[in-house]
Amino acid sequence: MRITHLENAKKILYLYQKKAKNHFGFDAKIELQIDLKGHRLIGQCQKIGLSHYKIRLHQELIERYGLVYLNDVVAHELAHAIVMEQCKGRVKPHGNEFKSVLFILEDGYIAPKQRPKYEIKAKSRKMRQFNYGCRCKNRIHKLSAIRHNRIKRGVYNYTCKYCNGVLYEIPSISK
Numbered sequence: 001m002r003i004t005h006l007e008n009a010k011k012i013l014y015l016y017q018k019k020a021k022n023h024f025g026f027d028a029k030i031e032l033q034i035d036l037k038g039h040r041l042i043g044q045c046q047k048i049g050l051s052h053y054k055i056r057l058h059q060e061l062i063e064r065y066g067l068v069y070l071n072d073v074v075a076h077e078l079a080h081a082i083v084m085e086q087c088k089g090r091v092k093p094h095g096n097e098f099k100s101v102l103f104i105l106e107d108g109y110i111a112p113k114q115r116p117k118y119e120i121k122a123k124s125r126k127m128r129q130f131n132y133g134c135r136c137k138n139r140i141h142k143l144s145a146i147r148h149n150r151i152k153r154g155v156y157n158y159t160c161k162y163c164n165g166v167l168y169e170i171p172s173i174s175k
C-alpha cells in the first residue's frame with residue numbers, strides 16, 4: 001500500500017517539478033516522505049540542505065482523499081520550496097509570491113473554498129452522550145451511552161437528585 005502511495009506522489013511531484021523547472025528554473029532536489037500523522041499538519045515542506053527540500057505527506061489523508069489530496073498538497077508544498085529557494089525566506093509563507101507560484105503550478109487560481117476540507121479521524125472519539133430531562137425547569141442531564149442503553153432496555157431508571165423525577169429522554173436534534 002505504502003509503496004503505491006509513494007509512487008503516486010512521486011509521479012505527481014514529477015509533473016509539477018517539470019512545470020517548476022520550465023517557469024522558474026527551479027531544479028532543487030525534493031525528497032518525499034509519507035510520515036505525517038495526527039491533526040497538526042496536512043503537509044509540510046522543509047529545507048534540509050542547499051537546494052534540497054523534503055515534502056512530508058499525511059498517510060491517512062492519502063488513504064481517504066487519494067489523488068485529490070496528492071494533487072492539492074504536493075503542489076502547495078512544492079510552491080513553498082520554490083518560494084524558499086527563490087526568496088530565501090524574506091517573504092510571508094502564503095503571501096503573493098507563494099500565490100503566483102501556485103497559480104503557475106496549478107494552471108490557474110483555485111479558491112480555498114474549492115479545495116477539499118481535509119478531516120483527520122479522531123483517534124479516540126468522545127463517548128456519545130444523551131440528553132435527559134426531569135421535572136426541573138431547564139435542567140438537562142447528560143447520560144452516558146451505557147446508562148442510556150440500560151434505560152432503553154428497561155433495566156434501570158434514573159432520577160434527578162433535585163426534583164426526584166424520573167429522567168426521560170429528550171430526543172437530540174443533531175444525529
Ligand SMILES: [Zn+2]
Nearest residue numbers: 076080093094
Ligand atoms: Zn503552506
Ligand SMILES: [Zn+2]
Nearest residue numbers: 134136160163
Ligand atoms: Zn430535576
